[in-house]
Amino acid sequence: MKGLKAKWNGASQLMRRTIVITVVMAVLAVCCLGKLVYIQLIEGPQLAMAAQQSRTLKVTLQAKRGKIMDTNGVVLAQSVERYTIIGNPDAAQTFEPTACTAATKPYCQQLDGKPLTTTGVAAVSQLLAPLLGMSASEIGGKLSGTGQYAVLKKDVTPEVKRKISQLYLGGIVYSELSNERLYSNGTLMGALLGGVNAEGEGVAGIEQLQNKTLTGTDGYQVYQQGNGGEEIPGTMTDSKEAVDGSNVTLTIDRDVQWRVEKILADAQEKYKARWGIGVVEDVRTGEIIALADTDKIEAGSGDAKVQVARSVNQVFEPGSIGKVFTMGGLLQEKLHHMGDRFTVPDSITLEGQTYKDSFNHGAERWTLAGVLEQSSNVGTIQASDNFPDDKRYEYLSKFGIGQPSSLHLPGESQGVLTPANAWDGRTRNTVLFGQGYSTNALQLTNAIAVVANKGVMKPQSIIKSVTASNGREEKVNPGESKRVVDESVANELLNAMESVAEHYQKFAGVSGYRVASKSGTAEIVGDDGKLSSLISDYTAIIPADNPRYVVTVVLRDPEGNYGGLTAGPVTAEIGQFLMQKYEVPASTPRKDAIPVEW
Template identity: 50%
Template sequence: MAKRTRSFGDIFRRRTLAIGLVIVVIALSCVVKLSYIQLYNGSALASQAAQSRTVDRRLQGVRGTITDINNVTLAQSIESYTIFADQQAASQFKPVACKGRNNGICQETTQKKVFEVEGPASIARMLAPILQMDVKELGAKLTGSNRYVILQRNALPQVKRQIDQLNISSIIGFELTSNREYSDDGLLGTILGGVDNTGNGVAGLELMENEALVGHDGHVVYQRGRNGQEIPGTRTESSDPKQGGTVQLTIDRDVQWYVKKALVDGKNKYHAQYGIAVVQRVSDGQIVAIADTDEYQAGSDDAKTHTSRAITEVFEPGSTGKLITAAAVLQEGLHQPADHFSVPYSIKVDGQTIHDSHEHGVEQLTLGGILKVSSNVGTLMSAQNLSYDKRLEYIKKFGIGESTGIQFPGESSGQIVDNASQWDLRTRQTVLFGQGYSASALQMTNVVATIANKGVRNAQRLIASATDAQGNNVTPQSAQPVRVIDEDNANKMMNMMESVAQASQKLLNMPGYRIAGKSGTAEVAGEGGSLSGIMADFIGAIPADNPQFVITVVYRDPEGLYGIVTAGPVFAQIGEFLMQKYQIPASAPRTDAIPTEW
């Protein structure tokens, strides 16, 4: 019996020893493995762990600002955020009350109900007051298995800051975006244009100056903790985002507002289809205001798909084109302002009968008188010895058929057959009084500005200055000024144009200021293609004795038809405002008027 007992004891001891040996082997294996990891593979594993915690976050560069000449903001980007959630992470969420030194991971909230539940319901109770959303609706959005669900767009920075304090960055994330805001109130809709969903310019100045306005993104690399927070001291690299540059326009917002109002009032008064107006500074070609009666808000789809009528829409200038002919006649030495002409109602040249707008007997007019009464026949008579090539040359010298220099998207250079030998028999004559070619309101403004600037044509400018995200000066370079006619002949033109305006003083009522200008009433194609439409305009320089500004006003199909009757009074209204705003001294009395009859 004792022998059997010893046998069981031996078995027990042997088994105990075996188990002990196994435990020792396992322990030694763990020690060996741990030693291997620490001595040979520790750095690699640590690196892998660090990489799994490393975040490279983009910091968006905000688009730059557009201002008027007085630095009034017209377009700017406001920082905002798209808030999104990870539903899988939300399902595992357990709120942690703030106690002791756990500020970096706890949920600081006054809502006790947050801690009564877990998962999406808890998060919804925290976020609903901040996002101003219904708790149940928000909880439904947080429930599921999607790793990316948008909770709210265009959230303001203060909303993000409130959420950041909840330490739930492993569940709730943010994407920095920006809203493009415009303060133009419809004044410059098609000029400013708009941006697309990515923040890039797609129309107007936003497209034209996109390279200057676009911001440059930055980034930051750091390691994040269990709840997604940045671990202090782990930031390895970063670069600050750069805000886009600033584009300053030549436009004065106050003048723009007044011009727009006067133009719209005139459109309503004369029941016109639409109106266009331009104000240009004589000395340097800067555009102070550019408006049409279309009511498009900058940034809207309409502003992105329509263009500025003043820059892109062209029409035959009609009688205002006679200014180019008169300037060419003077410059080529064919006639002087006081030369005598006997002007009948009609005349036949090259088999083409040309007549004036109203029947009349033979009128005894000077060259100045021909311009004053806007005689087609007299204009043709004065330019009989001006060759066809010279007729084309001066039209082009005054900028028709060429870019204005503004470089605006969709800008029209006007339309003209660029070879005088290809003109038909009628066009050879009608170009002398503004038919047979077309121009924009902006181009015709510069015709008068060239004369007012002592015969020198400046490239027109819409951008006063521009810088890019790096602070580099990227202001568009203007073409060099070009002399078109001599100063003496420019002065003679201004004298004759003043007589034109003086003949309509009741309509061009600007007490204390002299005006030099020309009206036009041109036929244009209507809906059926026939010449059933009218473009009525008045273009003038003020004050005539010391020209500071040129104003163009154009109406399509106004009641009253004639440019002097419809556009003229609006021109005077705008002119009076400019004289008061810029405190331009009153004109000296006129003493050198050239005779208009003989």
């Protein structure tokens, strides 16, 4: 009986244990089932969304900056697709290469077809070194620090970027799209073109002037990426195309610009000048065909980003070229005609101030045209006896002296022309022959273009057209023309200037073409603070019988001094080139010269 009872008790304990275990297992099963239900129905979508978000990438599609081209479509500046290769040091240090097998290809890593024998930074560096053209030790140094961002190399080509992508180092190495600005002509128009900063914004020259036009609008793509950093097909959820910047076409002719720069460089060496400036303007349109100087600055360089082109910001006293504007006022106010007669000594004293001509001579019998031909300061003062100060100022202003040009170039200096009521007893007369105020080569060229264009000033332009990324071209309107003097006045000035050109025919003639010109020489303050420096300039209308171009050349401290003997021959060489390049018909003989003597 005891044995039976013991067996019953044992069976009861076993049963109780079985029941307890069953209950516990049931509870665990219910908990697991509940957790599974929670994960699947409640937390699951959130986890899936989080996983998707961790794989989702928004990539910026960088817009390309527009091109800058010359008037014939020759590219002067353009942006090309480049990439910055970025490394993640923290991820690189834990990198474990994936051996290449049939199951892992292509998402694996090997070197020269052989498995890698290293891990971490060493392995990453070995893979990248031949593609980036860098040593493994150099790359390793960049990846050995802390953090998740290290620039490995900039301005990498798309081809190299694609090869790096095929290493499948997602999360360790990736690329950022950038654009490299290329200038294909070296120092040609260097400071005039200017440059862009690290963010691709124009900071000087044409790049700054047209920055808004050249700058595009970035786009983007949103997609999911795989373990290797590659886009998972069919996962793109949103995108916006980038809109590239517009292309800007200049009025400048690259071939003419190159030739003018070369002629100026040769002249600088020949005359031992400190610097030279040359401008070519199309009389009919006001377009600037060339804007050159002797400074050798690489476009896009650090110097180009901080320096303004000398042709844009250099100011100077024009010297005797200023007599053209004085005589324009005298004729327009009907105070004189170019045939009026004067007896001109070589010096004159007014109100205690003595003024002299550049050469000694007796009392010469010159007409007003002869006064201009001989560039007589004294004769100009005599002719201006009844020309009040306010009119002297008015006509200088009308011809554009001291006024900003229509080009709006960054850093352009408009020179200095003080009001007439601020002139002293000497300045009121020196302004008659181009001293006592300052101008720049652009102003001077456009002022002479008034004479060439029958008394009308056309606004200068350097931007010809803008072409949007969709191909739509829009011509740029530089503004309205304005009349400065009557056509009859301009014709008289042109006639007298042609006599000036004949005076310099031996030095500054253009074979087969009539020229109307004026020379200038002005003493200016040198480095020693004294009037020890010199400006020699020369401006010419060519052909005089059918004006097409105005050419201006300015030299600082040339050996030979006088503008007609230094800047004159340089101007003539540029003029000869223009006539040949543009196949301008030869001039007809001159028959209507106003007498220069009586």
